[in-house]
Amino acid sequence: QTRAETLRYVTGASVNTLDPNIPGSTREAFAVSLSTYDRLVSFGRKQLNGKWVFDLDSIRGELAESYEVSPDGLKITFKLRKDAKFQDGSPVTAEDVKWSLDRAVTAKILGKAQLLTGSLTDASQFKAIDPLTFEVTLPKPDKLALPNLATVYPIIINSKLAKSHTTEEDPWAQAWLKDNTAGSGAYILESFKPGEQVMLKRNDDWNRGPGGKQAFFKRLILQSVPEPATRANLVEKGDVDIVIDLQASDAQSLEAKGKLQVISTPQYNAMTFISMNNQMPPFDKVDVRRAIAYALPYDDMFKAALFGRGELLTGATWADGKPPSGAFPIKQPIKLDLDKAKAYLKAAGFPDGFSTTFSFNVGQSATAEPMAALLKESLGKIGIKVDIQKLPDAQMSTQITEKKLPFFTEGIVAWLPSTDYFYRNFYTGNQRWNYSSIDNAELTSIAQEARFEADKTKYEADGVKLNAINFDQMPQVPLWQPSQDAVMAPSIAGYTYQFHRQVDYRDLSRK
Amino acid sequence: MSSATLQHAAFILRGNPITAVAAAGSTLLILVGLFAPWLAPYDPIASDVANALQAPSAAHWAGTDQLGRDVFSRIIVATQLDLTIALSAVGISFVLGAVIGALCGYTGGRLDRSVGRFVDVLMAFPLFVLAMAMVAALGNRVENIVIATAIINLPFYIRFARAEVNVRRNLGWVEAARASGESHVSVVLRFLLPNVLPAMVVQMSLNLGWAIINAAGLSFIGLGVKPPTPEWGIMVAEGARFISTGKWWLVAFPGLALMLAVLCFNLLGDGLRDILDPRQRT
Amino acid sequence: MKLASTAKRAARRFASSLPALFGVLVFTFLLMRVLPGDPAVFFASGPNAGKEEIETIRKQMGLDKPVPQQLVLYLYDVGRGNLGRSLMTGQNVTKDLKERLPASLELTFSALLIALVSAIPLGILAALRPGSLIDHGVRLFCALGVCVPTFVSGLLLIYVFYYLLGIAPDPTGRVDIFMTLPPSHTGFLLIDFLIAGDFEGWWAAFKQLILPACTMALFVIAPLARITRASMLASLGSDFVRTARSVGLSWWRIVVTYALRNAILPVITIAGIVFSTMLGANVLVEKVFSWPGVASYALDALLSSDYAPVQGFVLLMAFVFVIVNLVVDVLYGIADPRISIG
Amino acid sequence: MTQPLLNIENLHVTFSTRRGPVEAVRGVSLSLAEGETLGIVGESGSGKSVTGFAVTRLLESAGRISAGRITFRDREITKMTSAGLREMHGSAMAMIFQNPRGALNPIRAIGQQIADAIMAHRKISADDARGEALELLRAVKIRDPEKRMAAYPHELSGGMCQRVMIAMAISSNPALLIADEPTTGLDVTTQKVVMDLLAQIAADRGMATILITHDLGLSARYCRRVVVMEQGRLVEEAEALTLFHSPQHPYTKRLVAASPTATSRVEDLVTGDENLLAALPAAPLPTPPHGTPPLLEVRDLVKRFDDGTVGLKTFSMVLAAGESVGLVGESGSGKSTTSRMICRLLDQSEGSINFNGESISHIPARDFHRAPQRKDIQIVFQDPNDSLNPRFTAFDCIAHPLMRLAGMRNGDALRARVRECAHRVGLPADLLERFPHQLSGGQKARIGIARAIACRPRLLVLDEPTAALDVSVQAVVLQLLDKLRREDGLAFLFVSHDLNVVRMMCQRTIVLRNGEIVEQGESHALFDNPQTDYTRELVDAVPNIELIEAAVAG
Numbered sequence A: 001q002t003r004a005e006t007l008r009y010v011t012g013a014s015v016n017t018l019d020p021n022i023p024g025s026t027r028e029a030f031a032v033s034l035s036t037y038d039r040l041v042s043f044g045r046k047q048l049n050g051k052w053v054f055d056l057d058s059i060r061g062e063l064a065e066s067y068e069v070s071p072d073g074l075k076i077t078f079k080l081r082k083d084a085k086f087q088d089g090s091p092v093t094a095e096d097v098k099w100s101l102d103r104a105v106t107a108k109i110l111g112k113a114q115l116l117t118g119s120l121t122d123a124s125q126f127k128a129i130d131p132l133t134f135e136v137t138l139p140k141p142d143k144l145a146l147p148n149l150a151t152v153y154p155i156i157i158n159s160k161l162a163k164s165h166t167t168e169e170d171p172w173a174q175a176w177l178k179d180n181t182a183g184s185g186a187y188i189l190e191s192f193k194p195g196e197q198v199m200l201k202r203n204d205d206w207n208r209g210p211g212g213k214q215a216f217f218k219r220l221i222l223q224s225v226p227e228p229a230t231r232a233n234l235v236e237k238g239d240v241d242i243v244i245d246l247q248a249s250d251a252q253s254l255e256a257k258g259k260l261q262v263i264s265t266p267q268y269n270a271m272t273f274i275s276m277n278n279q280m281p282p283f284d285k286v287d288v289r290r291a292i293a294y295a296l297p298y299d300d301m302f303k304a305a306l307f308g309r310g311e312l313l314t315g316a317t318w319a320d321g322k323p324p325s326g327a328f329p330i331k332q333p334i335k336l337d338l339d340k341a342k343a344y345l346k347a348a349g350f351p352d353g354f355s356t357t358f359s360f361n362v363g364q365s366a367t368a369e370p371m372a373a374l375l376k377e378s379l380g381k382i383g384i385k386v387d388i389q390k391l392p393d394a395q396m397s398t399q400i401t402e403k404k405l406p407f408f409t410e411g412i413v414a415w416l417p418s419t420d421y422f423y424r425n426f427y428t429g430n431q432r433w434n435y436s437s438i439d440n441a442e443l444t445s446i447a448q449e450a451r452f453e454a455d456k457t458k459y460e461a462d463g464v465k466l467n468a469i470n471f472d473q474m475p476q477v478p479l480w481q482p483s484q485d486a487v488m489a490p491s492i493a494g495y496t497y498q499f500h501r502q503v504d505y506r507d508l509s510r511k
Numbered sequence B: 001m002s003s004a005t006l007q008h009a010a011f012i013l014r015g016n017p018i019t020a021v022a023a024a025g026s027t028l029l030i031l032v033g034l035f036a037p038w039l040a041p042y043d044p045i046a047s048d049v050a051n052a053l054q055a056p057s058a059a060h061w062a063g064t065d066q067l068g069r070d071v072f073s074r075i076i077v078a079t080q081l082d083l084t085i086a087l088s089a090v091g092i093s094f095v096l097g098a099v100i101g102a103l104c105g106y107t108g109g110r111l112d113r114s115v116g117r118f119v120d121v122l123m124a125f126p127l128f129v130l131a132m133a134m135v136a137a138l139g140n141r142v143e144n145i146v147i148a149t150a151i152i153n154l155p156f157y158i159r160f161a162r163a164e165v166n167v168r169r170n171l172g173w174v175e176a177a178r179a180s181g182e183s184h185v186s187v188v189l190r191f192l193l194p195n196v197l198p199a200m201v202v203q204m205s206l207n208l209g210w211a212i213i214n215a216a217g218l219s220f221i222g223l224g225v226k227p228p229t230p231e232w233g234i235m236v237a238e239g240a241r242f243i244s245t246g247k248w249w250l251v252a253f254p255g256l257a258l259m260l261a262v263l264c265f266n267l268l269g270d271g272l273r274d275i276l277d278p279r280q281r282t
Numbered sequence C: 001m002k003l004a005s006t007a008k009r010a011a012r013r014f015a016s017s018l019p020a021l022f023g024v025l026v027f028t029f030l031l032m033r034v035l036p037g038d039p040a041v042f043f044a045s046g047p048n049a050g051k052e053e054i055e056t057i058r059k060q061m062g063l064d065k066p067v068p069q070q071l072v073l074y075l076y077d078v079g080r081g082n083l084g085r086s087l088m089t090g091q092n093v094t095k096d097l098k099e100r101l102p103a104s105l106e107l108t109f110s111a112l113l114i115a116l117v118s119a120i121p122l123g124i125l126a127a128l129r130p131g132s133l134i135d136h137g138v139r140l141f142c143a144l145g146v147c148v149p150t151f152v153s154g155l156l157l158i159y160v161f162y163y164l165l166g167i168a169p170d171p172t173g174r175v176d177i178f179m180t181l182p183p184s185h186t187g188f189l190l191i192d193f194l195i196a197g198d199f200e201g202w203w204a205a206f207k208q209l210i211l212p213a214c215t216m217a218l219f220v221i222a223p224l225a226r227i228t229r230a231s232m233l234a235s236l237g238s239d240f241v242r243t244a245r246s247v248g249l250s251w252w253r254i255v256v257t258y259a260l261r262n263a264i265l266p267v268i269t270i271a272g273i274v275f276s277t278m279l280g281a282n283v284l285v286e287k288v289f290s291w292p293g294v295a296s297y298a299l300d301a302l303l304s305s306d307y308a309p310v311q312g313f314v315l316l317m318a319f320v321f322v323i324v325n326l327v328v329d330v331l332y333g334i335a336d337p338r339i340s341i342g
Numbered sequence D: 001m002t003q004p005l006l007n008i009e010n011l012h013v014t015f016s017t018r019r020g021p022v023e024a025v026r027g028v029s030l031s032l033a034e035g036e037t038l039g040i041v042g043e044s045g046s047g048k049s050v051t052g053f054a055v056t057r058l059l060e061s062a063g064r065i066s067a068g069r070i071t072f073r074d075r076e077i078t079k080m081t082s083a084g085l086r087e088m089h090g091s092a093m094a095m096i097f098q099n100p101r102g103a104l105n106p107i108r109a110i111g112q113q114i115a116d117a118i119m120a121h122r123k124i125s126a127d128d129a130r131g132e133a134l135e136l137l138r139a140v141k142i143r144d145p146e147k148r149m150a151a152y153p154h155e156l157s158g159g160m161c162q163r164v165m166i167a168m169a170i171s172s173n174p175a176l177l178i179a180d181e182p183t184t185g186l187d188v189t190t191q192k193v194v195m196d197l198l199a200q201i202a203a204d205r206g207m208a209t210i211l212i213t214h215d216l217g218l219s220a221r222y223c224r225r226v227v228v229m230e231q232g233r234l235v236e237e238a239e240a241l242t243l244f245h246s247p248q249h250p251y252t253k254r255l256v257a258a259s260p261t262a263t264s265r266v267e268d269l270v271t272g273d274e275n276l277l278a279a280l281p282a283a284p285l286p287t288p289p290h291g292t293p294p295l296l297e298v299r300d301l302v303k304r305f306d307d308g309t310v311g312l313k314t315f316s317m318v319l320a321a322g323e324s325v326g327l328v329g330e331s332g333s334g335k336s337t338t339s340r341m342i343c344r345l346l347d348q349s350e351g352s353i354n355f356n357g358e359s360i361s362h363i364p365a366r367d368f369h370r371a372p373q374r375k376d377i378q379i380v381f382q383d384p385n386d387s388l389n390p391r392f393t394a395f396d397c398i399a400h401p402l403m404r405l406a407g408m409r410n411g412d413a414l415r416a417r418v419r420e421c422a423h424r425v426g427l428p429a430d431l432l433e434r435f436p437h438q439l440s441g442g443q444k445a446r447i448g449i450a451r452a453i454a455c456r457p458r459l460l461v462l463d464e465p466t467a468a469l470d471v472s473v474q475a476v477v478l479q480l481l482d483k484l485r486r487e488d489g490l491a492f493l494f495v496s497h498d499l500n501v502v503r504m505m506c507q508r509t510i511v512l513r514n515g516e517i518v519e520q521g522e523s524h525a526l527f528d529n530p531q532t533d534y535t536r537e538l539v540d541a542v543p544n545i546e547l548i549e550a551a552v553a554g
């Protein structure tokens, strides 16, 4: 195949497993699994401000030719494609689907925790009716059940092949699947060097692309290039076709040069924030949190850290102080106002400020560092002395889990970005992702209720309530949604912003 | 220093203009370090995002960075911290290494062997990775960077001091000191050490530059001193990532400062070696 | 006889360095446990990763046991040649290291070769005319090499030779990605390509190698040239060179056979030290050039508190260090007849 | 007379140093006929070596011939190109150096080195060259020459190395051989063998030789004509024996007087005003009251080092107060080991040492600095250069033991005491503020002695105190020591390898070999009538003017 039929893609991190379910898998690994495996269903896409993004609300069949949700919402029946074959030529049957989903909810793997957000928790919920019919039963109607099956974890595995590699301790062939693929996806693994590169070739039998076609590129090369400036050089020189994780400064300068296609999509299912530990003094005082919210130079931070690329989540005006919508993340009505900040600080009983430590991840330095410097400077003006701490990634996540960090910046992403999903996962319970350790009974109960709320208007109303509580309590200060800057050769077409913030290679083609 | 040594130094410097320049440069650096706060035209950590990433101009000699801070002022102020890091890191390993090494070299025997083992273990470590691990473990504060740098330097000083003392331990004047009633320990500390110091000072000045570079390397992988403290290594490491976007001044000026400092120390070390090397004493 | 005694000495040296290896092993193990990060927490990073998942990983890594027991288990594993599993790459550390070590070694060897090839003549030149302009020039050049951090020189070289001039290939690893790799015999691409008779491939690999190797070499030319100059000066001023002159040997013979051969001995020692430090300090160069070597692997593991790879890496480096010392010893023993006595 | 082989006219050699130019040789004129042997004698620094290097044009780069002419046969050496010099080196004139081991390439087999020298002048195959090298090794009487061909310098003894050096030097049959102190650093016994060999080879091959030495005896024994150099100038030139018996120049006179011979006494070494002993009464013979224990009693002393070497196999001796005992023996025989143990600077492995009736051997060397006997036993070291702390002034050096052992504090008393010590060893007070490198060897030796006597010890161990000194300086120091002994009733343990010195200085002598005593007794009796072969060898090896005279006469 020619160079034109090859897609070369470089990333900062690297692919570390071929089975996305393995603990520790990277986003790059997810992207690979998306094209080597099929799932039952996949997300459709929609346009947002003129850019293509994935659509949570339109789920289309992938291995399933069609699906049907029972009127009570408790049963989903999938009709499998007759022509679907695994890469070894054997047909995809409902048995394979059953085995794969059983694996996803039973084995000690990542899928388990994810699928539970869609009420998929037990193997007994899955049933193979006949070779081409498959049925999922839910305990309660759950609108996230179907989208969950479109995420990266519930891959459909060639069960016969996989079973031949099981052992007593490893009944789900985890060890084997980590280094081998047994899927029906659009691409076939050619070579895999963990941490370095992956080469894939097209599966010519695969026909689940747009318009029932094969994937466009005959060959895929994925390489990890840790140095971001080099990634920018590579794509600019045309040696690489597409890059998504560039530094904001590089993306900006490449865009300015105008030689390449730069598609910047604000990561609408993600958010960067400054979190405070709501249980830890002095941040246990809501006025302290509010003071901080009004003491940050958002515009400067946005400009310095992201070069203005993305969507600020502050500076809104909420008429009558109520949230204008139930969507999340939502622009907050906060802005830099030192007087107000001082007033809040005084109200909290810290008229002279206090000292604290602000932490961020080493891996995030490029954006977090300028942001932290500005934060320190600005908080200094209201008497809060900030010591900046840069932590290696593992330490940061450990301390976050142990709830030891008082004040830090992080980001969150929701693969299934609905308001209740965000609130339930990131603002409730004593768990890692509740960064601010907020424990608000009202918020928790509304969020839990909203999960199973089928009525759209009621759901919206719940969303508004949640947003209002969130603003009132200010558990963390939302900053922005960074944009995903996909920089690619002008000839590349078909890029869609995906839920896992990686490129879906199957979409891409060369003009 | 006796007048003869000074005279000799003067002789060497005359024949070795590079060393003279390096000595002058080092002095200048130290002066800049001492008076940095008065020399810097701007507050090195005051941001001015509206003026971010300005190319060098009359107002900002070395341009401004991502936050609109004056790069020149940051470089000036960073001198202090960088010299402190280098001097204290090297100083610690120097003092510890000299004392431990001298004691081992003098006594030999079991102490020598067990310290030797320890040094072997340290030397067998990939040193830069050891430094990284230590900074990662202890947190990236200046003290920890200094400690890490000092520790990975330590084995070399121990060996050096050990060897130097070992060749001298049976010299007449050492035995004479003992015959004059000195205990072993004081022979080592008061007699031998001062005599091996000059040779070690050479090592030290060569190492000063290395310590700065080492700190810069740590910064590059994200384990440098914490922001917003200006430090050359961090500035270079951050600036290096702007090379491809044409913001050359972000790496060029701090890089130049770092280079000059390292260069001065290295050349000075070379020159000191010549001054102290009896071979050169004609 | 000479060989036998050298071998015996090498064996003794090796045996005596085993305790050091053991020390490194234990020390790294403990150091990793002191790292504040918890790998289980870090790798259990899926959404909703709960306590259970963390526990799973902890168990998988054996972290649920008390540290002394972990240490014993680890030592037992290492004894059987099992360095554990990396969470980061999901592979056996032994396998990862085996795949990556040749890359690092090839890079470091080439860098050392470049450094030696330039440092030794420079050192000799400087020593032949001490105090001359050449001497000062050499000093300045060498000092310039050490005063730029490798990551800066690396990025600059990439910028100039790849981005601006386009002479160098893209800095993404050991060989052009579109190139078919030769069958692996040694793991050293330059050698494997030669064995396969694929000169185009060899050239491609060479082009990839040259920039990172030069970046590293720049940094070590100075110490090598310095020691060459010093020992060359010493041996040129020595009594036996005077003897050689007094019996009328030719200039070439005196400089090469008499002075240089003696002067090279300390250079060998320093080159050994330089080599092992370079292997460890590769990190930055490997990062900058996306070189799939062991050092960048260890760095990533370190930042994510992935114990096994870091421990494995350190052990490997210590081992390489011991081997390098042995080689230096043997070389020294061959080059210097005086050694075999002791 | 035919044209001389070598002619030096008004040679000047200048070194450029940081203190400006230094003229090392100032107007030396000499000539040498084919086959003649010439000795150049003089004290250290008098320019002997530089003259030799100038003749061969092997001066180091800092030095140059600033004036004068050297002609060798017809060719003017001073104007030769480097190619011409290379051609001449080895084939026309060759040189032999002091410290033979250092003068050979340590990492090249000696056969190869000799072959290199041969091939430098003749186009012959490497094999032939090796063959010739083997012949040469035979000629210099090396045992097992075939085996030695592949040996490296470190595998040979000093004497053998010197033979190899000689083989190299004569490999291309030069007409002139310059030997620069060829035997200094060698053992007394080896010295003689090497010199004899050298003389014989030169005679056999009809080579002219220049022997550079500071040892008058040596030059008298091997050279017909001798020139004396002082401060870069030739001060006297004469037949060897004439020079000895009736030296003309005052410098030569001093030199001759200062060279100890088998019959000289300490009192005779120095003539004129400087003679310290002239005014002193003869040594008071120590007559200790009956029943007092001997000052030092050593029994069955053994030293085994950590590495397994046995430094001393067994050693016993008794030393009375005020007595002086000599310890002689070849290098490595254990002299220093013994003296360091007696000084309690080194722990013995076995045996006992009693000082003044009390055991001191049970106090480990590590703790002896606190022992009351510390100030009673002091030591003077061999090399004055390394016996002084480079960072101490002369004053500090002498004051140091006073402060440590006599408990004196900084102050006038201390200063007075140091002055007094300096005065006693004849050290001008204005030198007290100087650092060692600003002092001459003799001055440094005096400081070493002053330091040792500062605390008024009762036993002084002297480990080759004058080995590194020039004869005239040695003479003064020896006199000084003897004077101190007589004045203070000091006891000496005098270690030396120079038998003439020991004979002068010591009443009794112990001969040591391989860590064992082979012979001991009253000095004069011992040397006049040695009982063992080893002692006899030692005695024979000493160049002895009287014997030479006898030989010349006979």
Ligand SMILES: Nc1ncnc2c1ncn2[C@@H]1O[C@H](COP(=O)(O)OP(=O)(O)OP(=O)(O)O)[C@@H](O)[C@H]1O
Pocket: B282, D015, D016, D017, D022, D023, D024, D042, D043, D044, D045, D046, D047, D048, D049, D050, D051, D060, D062, D063, D214
């Ligand atoms: N490289 C040099 N630079 C300066 N002065 C030198 C140099 N070499 C020799 N001299 C001086 O030349 C003088 C004569 O030295 P030379 O070596 O000839 O003495 P020597 O008579 O051989 O003494 P020794 O018996 O100690 O060998 C000395 O004063 C010495 O300081």
Ligand SMILES: Nc1ncnc2c1ncn2[C@@H]1O[C@H](COP(=O)(O)OP(=O)(O)OP(=O)(O)O)[C@@H](O)[C@H]1O
Pocket: D305, D306, D307, D309, D310, D311, D312, D329, D330, D331, D332, D333, D334, D335, D336, D337, D338, D497
């Ligand atoms: N520290 C030591 N370790 C091992 N062996 C030693 C040590 N010191 C001396 N020896 C050995 O002990 C023996 C006696 O040495 P010593 O120094 O006493 O000889 P010496 O008679 O003083 O010789 P010289 O005339 O050369 O000074 C020698 O064989 C020497 O190699």
Ligand SMILES: [Mg+2]
Pocket: D048, D049, D050, D180
């Ligand atoms: Mg001489």
Ligand SMILES: [Mg+2]
Pocket: D335, D336, D337
């Ligand atoms: Mg001795």
